[in-house]
Amino acid sequence: MSDDSVIIEKTEESGRYPFQAIERKWQTRWEASQVYRTEEGGDKPKSYVLTMFPYPSGSGLHVGHCKNYVPGDVVARFRKMQGFNVLHPMGWDAFGLPAEQDAIKRGVNPRSVVPQLAAEYKRQMSVLGLSYDWTREINTTDPAYYKWNQWAFLLLYKMGLAYRKSAPVNWCINESSVLANEEVVDGKCWRCDGPVIKKDLPQWNVKTTAYADKLLEGLDKINWPEGIKTQQRDWIGRSEGAEVDFETPIEGEKITVFTTRPDTLWGATFLVLAPEHPLVDDLIGLGTWEQNEAVRAYRDAAAKASEMDRTAEGREKTGVFTYSYATNPVNGDQIPIWIADYVLMGYGTGAIMAVPAHDQRDFEFARKFCLPIVLVYSDDETQTEDDLTAALPTGGTFRAAFDTPFTGEPNSKETVKKVIRWMETYVQSDDPDNYYPLSGFGRGRIVYRLRDWLLSRQRYWGTPIPMIHCPKCGIVPVPESDLPVVLPDVENYKPTADGRSPLAAIESFVKVKCPECGDDAERETDTMAGTVDSAWYFLRYTSPHNASAAWDRAAADYWMPVDMYLGGREHAVSHLLYCRFFQHVFHDAELIDADEPASTLRNQGMLNSLTPVDADSDPRDKKPIKPDELVGFDRDSWISRFQSGGVFPAERIMRDVETGGGKTEPVNIEFQWLKMSKSKGNATTPDEMAEAYGADALRMYVLFEAPFEDSIQWSEERMTGTFRFLNRVFDIVTQICPAYDPAYSKRLQVTDLAEERALRRKTHQTIAKIAEDIAELRFNTAVSALMIHTDALRRFVAAHGSNSPAAHEAAATLVKLLAPFAPHIADELWERLGHKDEFLFRTDWPIADGAVAAEEEITLVVQVNGKLRDRITLPATADATACEEAALRSAKVMEELNGRSPKKVIVIPGKLVNIVV
């Protein structure tokens, strides 16, 4: 390593430390010596630090990515120095639409683009000094990776968790692609904002619903942010209630509804079916031709309407009567059957009993269509339905009018349970005058809002689903020994007109022999959703090169679960739910010990950039304008102009795509803090910042500027703070270097010099403080503590010179504590202190000596009636009595008391005395 021991001197004229040379030098050395290779085994504890892996796009990294990657890097480096075996890997989540769309646009195969993009990301990550073990790099588009997606799919299939079903799906017209529910935002496609309609296609689904309860229970034992847990609970949406059967005029067909309020059955005055309900067709035909046409028209309109139209805010209830009636099982009433789109086929049974007196939606529907309203609960028996202006979901007692065992019961969960028990056992009566149902017309049931995971995509750039359709044998899984089913090259990336994936057009891919009968068969042409790739990638990192299994059992059991998982809040219910599902499935299949993927999860904040936007665009979502589209754009002066005078006019260049020429048109400009992204034109690259201030200063800036979970308002100006700090560190440590004795600890002893003791105290307090702060992800206060410590050292050296072992201890400790945050300058200064051929990554975290860290004196705060009146310095040994006496002796207190005697004295020894008069 001595071959490149470049002597780097501070460039005198600039007054800045030579960060560029230092960073290049150490990045080269780290790479050459493979310092970040994961170590396993020994008797060290393990720590798996994982940052969500990126989708490598063509625009590369910007400084906003530092908000994700730098904190993880600090934790990984810290744990390593603390003596853990650390797994800190990185990879590429590279399947999916953006690469494919780019391919369509530019006519290139994503297969050839992904490695270039990944290489560029990797280069930029190295510029930032991130300590990834690149020998464990994974790429989801590598057949050696997605082979195991296919293996996992076959496992789900064998476990009965994967099934094919023709179902209405979200279909984005623009992208000609199926979307998962969470990919539909406000009824529009999350990616292109295009309209989303319902379309019937045979789809592969996975029974996540079978794991609903396990996914709920698992939340209780993991240390994840409460907000994420709440979102997952809401998404799963467990709801306890009952199914109730209603007889219909159609022979042998019942309508089963789901209700959370079976206790209000006596108030059910009509039924409502979802337009897609299978019985709708049978019910049509019982009315006149015109009537049936109206029902048909309504159903067809509902099918065509986009999700946005159907769920639009404050929308008036719509619906249509089927001219059929069902029988209310508790009283034999014939109640009308309606169809309305506020009832959703995907939830419960797709049918409800409407109880307008106690449900607001049913109430609105009943009032609009003049349907009867019957109160089941009321405050008194004289209350009538006519007075109602809104439904009464709570309150009141069960009315006497219904001749049930429930008269007088409160409107409560207990009553609901009683009714369910009664329903399940209710038997027919002999009394011919009363209508009584057959026994068991209803039963308790739990339903979930969670729907099964739709993972078919009619797209090219994804993992082929390893299934074969045989005319004789039906659906046959590809034998495991034939995996991977390799994604072939393709000429055309667009889906076929019938909605099948581009793979359907490749005969050599589609044509296959059935593994069971050997006859001609066809391959499945759907590919998997990208969320499959990320649902188990953390397991692959534990043994990324294993060719015979998705993971090595021993390695996975050693590293799992992830100890610290860092990523954005936007994955709350998609990725973070699916990866938990996979982990539970693998656990149940006895393939892994851990049943949860990550014991601790934390969400970092965003990094926002002050961005010029079109002031006249949609106020909730103002359109950013790229700087190069604005005539005479000057960031600083435009921002100050906006801040002093608000919106102002400018000229925007409208490029003509065909001719390449441009004309301008007027636009009103304002500035908004928007999440940094290349597509908005508001991004700054880490390369620029590393060039101007160094990666270390950039790292420290994103750590220092705001708490980990908060957003940062990007400001290059403010980065000067951490940059100046690193310069001061460089100056003071290099100043100490000539006198520095690496064996300083032998010379450390109890000293008469108070300043020396104070410096050592600060050193040891800082060690403890930084360790605590990193463990809690409080990087901003950790950086602050480093600044305070550096300042203490500088003052000490200014006053007492650099010969003191206390100063050497402070300097060496400072460099070590700095290492997780600013690894380049730390390694450089460590070397300059004489520790040749060492990497701080491989050294030990300093140990705080509690005795040295203990304060000698305390500042006693003296309050009178809770107001600060005096501060007294006392020896740290002062006990409660000494504190109280000192406080009462205080001249300021005597003046304040003015002869009055204290009523009460509160003493917190060593801290505070409060005298109450």
Place this chain on the structure above:
RNA sequence: GCCGAAGUGGUGGAACGGUAGACACGCGCGCCUCAAAAGCGUGUGAGGAAACUCGUGCGGGUUCGAGUCCCGCCUUCGGCACCA
């Protein structure tokens, strides 16, 4: 509408129920310099000459003591939204 997070100087932000504003940006003054930049030192919540007083979105409460805990509002930002 429901759920979640948060409101502290000119700015980003500190603060186990115990000195509000650590640390930093900006700004003022001083040193260095022919001058500037950089750097170093120093000051910087508001009012006041000072002693002091007032100050953590608003209104109550608990407490010897509240930015912190409780109740009710207001505002901002996320997420969900006819889920029977």
